[in-house]
Amino acid sequence: MNTTILEMRGITKTFPGVKALQDVNLDVREAEIHAIVGENGAGKSTLMKVLSGVYPAGSYDGQIVYRGEEVHFKSIRDSEHRGIVIIHQELALVPLLSIAENIFLGNEQARFGIIDWDEARNGARKLLSMVGLNEDPDTLITHIGVGKQQLVEIAKALSKAVKLLILDEPTASLSEKDSAALLELLLEFKKQGITSILISHKLNEISKVADRITVIRDGRTIETMDKAEISEDRIITSMVGRSLDDRYPARAPKIGEMLLEVKDWSVHHPLHADHQVIKGVNIQVRKGEVVGIAGLMGAGRTEFAMSVFGRTYGRNITGDVFMHGRKVDTSTVRRAVDAGLAYATEDRKTYGLNLIDHIKHNITIANLPGVSRGGVIDDIAEMNVANDYRKKTNIRSSSVFQVTGNLSGGNQQKVVLSKWLFSNPELLILDEPTRGIDVGAKYEIYTIINKLAEEGKGILVISSEMPELLGICDRIYVMNEGRIVGELAGSEASQEKIMRAIVRAEGRTA
Known part of the structure; x- marks a missing residue:
């Protein structure tokens, strides 16, 4: 011993x-x-x-x-x-x-x-x-x-x-x-x-x-x-302190009309103009639908999401974005938000939050007009909004004045979600929404996702954890080297089928 x-x-x-x-x-x-x-x-x-x-x-x-x-x-x-x-x-x-x-x-x-x-x-x-x-x-x-x-x-x-x-x-x-x-x-x-x-x-x-x-x-x-x-x-x-026999909360999908369509989306590398990162991607999300994007590291999933959301990645971007069948302008973050999109980044600490500020300001930052009158922030309205979302997403903190950087990873992620939910999006893109958080906090995030879908919002989830995509998604796109190489119904998808789509695609491009 x-x-x-x-x-x-x-x-x-x-x-x-x-x-x-x-x-x-x-x-x-x-x-x-x-x-x-x-x-x-x-x-x-x-x-x-x-x-x-x-x-x-x-x-x-x-x-x-x-x-x-x-x-x-x-x-x-x-x-x-x-x-x-x-x-x-x-x-x-x-x-x-x-x-x-x-x-x-x-x-x-x-x-x-x-x-x-x-x-x-x-x-x-x-x-x-x-x-x-x-x-x-x-x-x-x-x-x-x-x-x-x-x-x-x-x-x-x-x-x-x-x-x-x-x-x-x-x-x-x-x-x-x-x-x-x-x-x-x-x-x-x-x-x-x-x-x-x-x-x-x-x-x-x-x-x-x-x-x-x-x-x-x-x-x-x-x-x-x-x-x-x-x-x-x-x-x-x-x-x-309890058994999680089912790690993914049950949901009865109520999928409605077409919400988001991205057509023929192509993106080149921001520094190397001759390198095409996204190659003619087509994606659809309906109201009340949770759609996943699976793929290996470097498949282009995050680059795709960032380029659609305000063109925050890439150059020489071509293609069209439609909401409710109407073409919309997502060329800047503000225009993307106005079109009904929100994007919760995979790197919450660097791009998603102001870690040295408190919860209240982080929750309202994406929609300051929602807590303002005549261009001046209404402190009471902001406080009410922050407390409301703290309760809705179950952010564990001493108050909305707690510094965000002092929260655990799971609670920081709930602040990110609260921030974008307050902007009232119709389509929410979640990039690695449960990275670095524990199984209990994951379950809470999945519950929030289900609730949003029940309210008729469209959810696009990017995740490196295939069991997560299989557990929460109604439909899964498979991405490899900047292309969509497969599409599977959630009920029919498996890790083997996802990997098979990736391997076959690599074989075609080898």
Whole structure:
């Protein structure tokens, strides 16, 4: 039996008006992969920030025992000095610095105060080879994809002689291929004696690699399971305090007349004019219908949605958009909104929300005329609207004056939905609506989608999770390399049929 490398005993952390952690206990064994799961806002990330010194000793109650010794980390540097390294969900890389510069940032390879670039590059190459990344160390971070950036973060951790690696939602923004590669890397680290703590909402990934799982709910430890005890049903029940036998709420579709038609839509890359990203796409959505777009990473789904919604992506855009059979102008965001469209972006933190402002302003920002009189915002009207949508979408917060950046991912997504619902759209485009949020919050998002469909609105859902599309959509388009390569009724669709459409399309273009 492996020895215990870490114990966190009776950890309690309080913020003004909120007890984020209450008497949490965690023990982690040497050279294991220990998963921590829980709903958004359960306290998972807060616990890891306590462990890594982001929240320093003295700002919480309880004990941390690491390698048999009680520790009191006052900063991240303190924990890193002991071999504990945390990789946050939002990667902490500098885009315009090279891979080598990022790996050794704050730990520069220097002699007599002068950086030894040869040593930095050679060291970076060795570390990159350890994580299976074959990139030039001089390559700028901005020139590599998110999957490779995640590996650079891990290489950076290895440069600090990591013994306990903490990963917070490491696969949230990765493709299935990159996610699988990262999980294999964690298993390899385990063989090398490195301990990993993995925070993830992807229960299938956790079941694959975790030796044990600790469930946290509402800031408290619920239970810890060994590998033999792990099942998705048990995890879900522990996470949400109830069984979710059906993860997708039932709905009786009431599909009406044609609402949206996009015809012969083509888009070229914004920087490379000779590269056509979207190639003659035709899509239809009826009133009360939930339509999905499936496809692999790079299929062009987000690019299609952004180009339709105010031409926020691409150049040399051709094609027509019709609402209720009438051609409409969606050439700017304002015109798209006026035409009855709304677009909830896949990147809510960067493009969907003002994280440093409170909930009230985020909810009303897309429809300020709706809370204004004579061009002046009516504070009381704005307050009433914000409180109304907070209640409708079940945003868990102290009030509408809570800073949006302090909300959990699921509640942030509800603020995004509230913002666009207040603009009163007829057609709502949801791009990865449940990315990075837990199963309980997902169920609430699906319930909101069903309610909107029942009200006669059209919903277009882009998702990388095929079970999600199969669970909520009436019809699914399959997209590959900028083209629609298949269309399936929800009742007839399956993951196999979707993949078959993609593979056949690739075979035709090979």
